[in-house]
Amino acid sequence: MNASVSNLNKNMVSKKNIPITIISGFLGSGKTTLLNHILTNQQGIKTAVLVNEFGEIGIDNELIIKTEEEMIELSNGCICCSINGELVEAIEKLINVNKKLDYIIIETTGLADPLPVAMTLLGSDLRDQTRLDSIITLIDAENFNDVALESSIGRSQVIYGDILLLNKCDLVTNKNIEETIDKLKEIKNDVRILKSIKGNIPLNLLLSVGLFETDLINQKESVHDHSHEHKHGHGHGHGHGHGHSEEDNRIEDFLSVSFQTKEPFSLRKFQYFLDNQLKSDVFRAKGILWFSESERRHVFHLAGKRISIEDSEWGEERNNQLVFIGKELDKTKILSQLNACIDK
Numbered sequence: 001m002n003a004s005v006s007n008l009n010k011n012m013v014s015k016k017n018i019p020i021t022i023i024s025g026f027l028g029s030g031k032t033t034l035l036n037h038i039l040t041n042q043q044g045i046k047t048a049v050l051v052n053e054f055g056e057i058g059i060d061n062e063l064i065i066k067t068e069e070e071m072i073e074l075s076n077g078c079i080c081c082s083i084n085g086e087l088v089e090a091i092e093k094l095i096n097v098n099k100k101l102d103y104i105i106i107e108t109t110g111l112a113d114p115l116p117v118a119m120t121l122l123g124s125d126l127r128d129q130t131r132l133d134s135i136i137t138l139i140d141a142e143n144f145n146d147v148a149l150e151s152s153i154g155r156s157q158v159i160y161g162d163i164l165l166l167n168k169c170d171l172v173t174n175k176n177i178e179e180t181i182d183k184l185k186e187i188k189n190d191v192r193i194l195k196s197i198k199g200n201i202p203l204n205l206l207l208s209v210g211l212f213e214t215d216l217i218n219q220k221e222s223v224h225d226h227s228h229e230h231k232h233g234h235g236h237g238h239g240h241g242h243g244h245s246e247e248d249n250r251i252e253d254f255l256s257v258s259f260q261t262k263e264p265f266s267l268r269k270f271q272y273f274l275d276n277q278l279k280s281d282v283f284r285a286k287g288i289l290w291f292s293e294s295e296r297r298h299v300f301h302l303a304g305k306r307i308s309i310e311d312s313e314w315g316e317e318r319n320n321q322l323v324f325i326g327k328e329l330d331k332t333k334i335l336s337q338l339n340a341c342i343d344k
């Protein structure tokens with residue numbers, strides 16, 4: 001980050017209340033990638049990060065770059081309905097313990113509606129100490145299709161995003177980009193859209209932009225309730241239910257399946273799993289992989305149809321951790337197929 005951007009940010013966060021940015025966006029759209037971009041470039045600004053994930057095991061704490069910044073994982077529930085109390089408590093604690101805190105970033109799950117998160121912040125005592133700066137919604141330019149659009153959460157993320165970051169522009173043509181922008185404008189007419197590759201955007205366009213308008217919240221709230229009544233007719237809590245069942249890790253029609261083992265996989269067997277057994281109904285997967293043939297730690301991502309495996313160094317402990325998210329997943333079958341990948 002250049003000096004002027006850094007100064008600009010510093011000046012803008014010197015206001016009394018600590019700014020909060022909510023990073024939203026559908027499964028695999030690039031939220032963690034953007035967060036890493038921010039943490040790498042946000043020099044001199046003391047930032048705390050809160051991360052919420054869908055799935056029994058949290059992979060993101062393994063994927064977010066290690067910095068001196070405080071990172072809190074909000075687990076055991078969905079940030080937009082069941083654990084909003086935990087969110088408020090965590091932020092209060094952060095502010096009380098760290099008097100020098102400049103900025104707070106919340107990364108929601110890909111299946112969270114950002115509005116109830118905003119409402120939670122504004123409806124609590126945090127109102128006096130914090131300021132909701134903006135909701136940034138990542139859009140996956142390659143995978144912004146019917147799956148995201150059919151889900152009311154995907155639409156809410158677009159509607160309530162103060163900035164839409166059209167990400168993964170390297171994977172599509174200019175024509176595709178224009179088509180996606182048209183679709184987004186159909187959902188939200190006067191929207192601010194930025195294009196990016198790997199979330200790489202100057203930070204002064206994203207942070208301390210003061211785009212969230214608290215005065216509009218009542219208006220937004222009534223629009224939101226209205227749409228939910230029509231789609232589900234079953235709001236809960238603040239009236240923001242989204243078909244969520246924690247017992248079986250299901251949100252709307254999406255189910256998550258988590259797997260972990262302290263034994264290494266056979267590379268050949270895992271390759272067979274990817275080529276022949278992994279079903280197209282898996283919309284998103286991510287994990288840390290350990291193969292007996294390799295000394296490296298492999299980070300695995302599947303977003304839409306695209307698979308990537310990158311390698312890095314192991315820390316102290318080696319293991320395999322994977323999360324699969326999709327509609328109509330056969331949990332028993334996936335777990336048994338993954339068990340069969342273990343090198344025995």
Ligand SMILES: Nc1nc2c(ncn2[C@@H]2O[C@H](COP(=O)(O)OP(=O)(O)OP(=O)(O)O)[C@@H](O)[C@H]2O)c(=O)[nH]1
Pocket residue numbers: 025026027028029030031032033034109110167168169170171196197198199284286301302303308
């Ligand atoms: N080619 C390309 N890949 C990207 C870009 N942004 C992110 N990715 C890749 O997309 C995959 C998903 O990115 P994440 O940042 O983990 O997405 P996320 O939104 O945090 O995912 P969830 O929290 O699981 O919903 C990873 O393999 C990233 O490296 C981009 O602009 N271009």
